[in-house]
Amino acid sequence: MADYSIKDKVAVVGLGESTYYKRAQAPVSEFQLALEAILKAVDDAGLKVTDLDGFASYANDRNEAARLATALGLPHYAWASMVFGGGGGGGSGAVAQGAAAVAAGYAKYVVVYRALAQGQFGRFGQAAPSKNIRGPAAYVHPYGLFVPAQWVALRVRRFMHEHGMTQDALAAVVLADYFHAQRNPRAVMYGRPLTREQYDKSRWIVEPFHLYDCCMENDGAAALILTTPERARDLKQKPVLVMAAAQGASARAAASAENDPHYPSSHFTTLAPRLFETAGIKPKDIDVVQIYEHFSGAVPISLVEHGLCKPDEIADLCTFENLTAPNGKLPLNTSGGNIAECYMHGLELVNEAVRQCRGTSTSQVPDAKIALVASGPMVSPVSDLIVHG
Amino acid sequence: MAENQSYYLPEGLPAPAGQRDGLDTEFWAATRRHELKVQRCNKCATFQFGPEWICHKCHSFDLGWHTVSGRGRLYSWVRIWNPVHPALKDACPYIVAVVELPDAGNVRMVGNLIGDPKRDVPFDSEVEAVFEDHPEATLIQWKPVK
Numbered sequence: 001m002a003d004y005s006i007k008d009k010v011a012v013v014g015l016g017e018s019t020y021y022k023r024a025q026a027p028v029s030e031f032q033l034a035l036e037a038i039l040k041a042v043d044d045a046g047l048k049v050t051d052l053d054g055f056a057s058y059a060n061d062r063n064e065a066a067r068l069a070t071a072l073g074l075p076h077y078a079w080a081s082m083v084f085g086g087g088g089g090g091g092s093g094a095v096a097q098g099a100a101a102v103a104a105g106y107a108k109y110v111v112v113y114r115a116l117a118q119g120q121f122g123r124f125g126q127a128a129p130s131k132n133i134r135g136p137a138a139y140v141h142p143y144g145l146f147v148p149a150q151w152v153a154l155r156v157r158r159f160m161h162e163h164g165m166t167q168d169a170l171a172a173v174v175l176a177d178y179f180h181a182q183r184n185p186r187a188v189m190y191g192r193p194l195t196r197e198q199y200d201k202s203r204w205i206v207e208p209f210h211l212y213d214c215c216m217e218n219d220g221a222a223a224l225i226l227t228t229p230e231r232a233r234d235l236k237q238k239p240v241l242v243m244a245a246a247q248g249a250s251a252r253a254a255a256s257a258e259n260d261p262h263y264p265s266s267h268f269t270t271l272a273p274r275l276f277e278t279a280g281i282k283p284k285d286i287d288v289v290q291i292y293e294h295f296s297g298a299v300p301i302s303l304v305e306h307g308l309c310k311p312d313e314i315a316d317l318c319t320f321e322n323l324t325a326p327n328g329k330l331p332l333n334t335s336g337g338n339i340a341e342c343y344m345h346g347l348e349l350v351n352e353a354v355r356q357c358r359g360t361s362t363s364q365v366p367d368a369k370i371a372l373v374a375s376g377p378m379v380s381p382v383s384d385l386i387v388h389g
Numbered sequence: 390m391a392e393n394q395s396y397y398l399p400e401g402l403p404a405p406a407g408q409r410d411g412l413d414t415e416f417w418a419a420t421r422r423h424e425l426k427v428q429r430c431n432k433c434a435t436f437q438f439g440p441e442w443i444c445h446k447c448h449s450f451d452l453g454w455h456t457v458s459g460r461g462r463l464y465s466w467v468r469i470w471n472p473v474h475p476a477l478k479d480a481c482p483y484i485v486a487v488v489e490l491p492d493a494g495n496v497r498m499v500g501n502l503i504g505d506p507k508r509d510v511p512f513d514s515e516v517e518a519v520f521e522d523h524p525e526a527t528l529i530q531w532k533p534v535k
């Protein structure tokens with residue numbers, strides 16, 4: 001079994017999304033959003049709902065497999081898995097688990113999903129009030145260090161100090177996201193273009209992050225369906241194959257009180273080599289990238305850790321021209337991503353990677369064959385996915 | 390820090406309490422005495438922070454607490470402008486610092502950086518620990534060394 005790999009054993013056959021809303025704007029419950037996304041993915045694939053027999057999610061999704069299977073009246077289900085960790089680091093990892101289940105024969109049609117209505121439940125960007133705090137949080141909360149924007153900024157600032165990365169690289173990521181969102185009617189920021197001047201003038205959240213460097217807060221759901229390439233042949237869509245997937249993190253990445261030894265890191269350093277080895281390709285073979293941007297500054301660091309540029313090449317690579325479809329050198333987040341399509345906790349990035357390989361993106365990269373997704377930088381575990389058409 | 394204020398940040402933020410399993414009781418007891426302690430393996434002398442029940446280096450369960458000087462290096466810092474907790478509504482901007490402790494295996498600790506939050510302080514500059522006593526617990530803050 002030493003030579004076994006997931007490469008080309010599993011196909012993505014269906015994609016679905018609920019309508020994407022600004023936070024607290026969804027007129028229906030989070031659970032209904034999840035159901036809507038799943039039903040759309042089933043329809044996109046040309047399956048019957050009762051074909052579904054597996055569920056994979058991440059970030060402690062509230063909409064549990066058992067409730068979904070019951071609500072959908074499935075005759076049975078054969079797989080349910082959840083990636084550890086509360087952040088977006090599990091996005092590609094949930095695909096990896098679902099794919100593993102399909103490839104191993106545990107289940108035939110696994111739906112990977114994420115539903116999140118930050119208007120109906122807690123907000124990620126706000127501290128929950130409490131009088132006392134214990135454990136790792138006790139070393140940071142009393143000093144006003146509460147939320148991801150702040151601890152990501154600490155890492156990005158150290159990276160900027162060590163490598164000379166400037167605000168221009170962050171702005172390029174944000175402007176590319178907004179540019180792509182203007183062509184994507186699903187995007188929450190569709191019809192809301194952004195200029196560099198508006199970016200520069202927007203308020204600081206935490207330096208170096210302006211308001212626009214931060215992902216949105218949204219209500220919505222996304223889903224995709226996995227099965228074997230053999231079963232995929234009878235379905236509606238051109239199958240897109242899982243080329244490689246990986247999850248994990250570098251040594252002691254979760255050490256508390258900011259004690260991660262590889263501090264100014266997105267945590268992909270140990271995943272990326274495994275990922276490319278499984279895929280049997282080099283970083284330069286990637287046609288389009290979907291890199292999780294909870295905060296813009298993590299993106300260039302993630303590009304470096306996937307071998308797409310060196311730290312001193314960030315300024316050259318991370319420009320608006322290079323990061324935008326159709327003609328950029330490395331089109332990034334072609335749906336608008338977490339910053340301008342929808343903060344679907346990064347699952348929208350997986351769906352967009354599949355669309356690029358189908359040739360159906362609203363910002364299609366000509367002849368895109370291979371797409372990379374990097375999920376949830378700077379948490380542990382993080383995860384990666386490569387798909388190809 | 391304004392002169393008429395005894396704390397860097399306003400009151401009303403969560404107060405630290407020891408973990409229920411006793412893992413960091415000694416850490417918070419020591420700050421109360423104005424001592425800065427870092428967990429250290431009694432077997433291989435590896436420092437680790439936050440504390441854990443096992444040494445990540447040699448896997449010994451025999452861990453103790455070592456008093457350090459409180460001298461550190463400003464490893465990273467951010468200026469925070471958006472209040473995410475009600476107590477911080479009128480406290481922005483403020484600076485959160487990550488400090489490395491060279492005499493404790495370069496473990497890091499978090500605190501606020503005392504002084505004008507609008508000034509820039511060079512990375513890797515020297516800082517020292519200052520103890521900030523609150524009714525429930527004593528926090529560690531950091532002050533640049535002149």
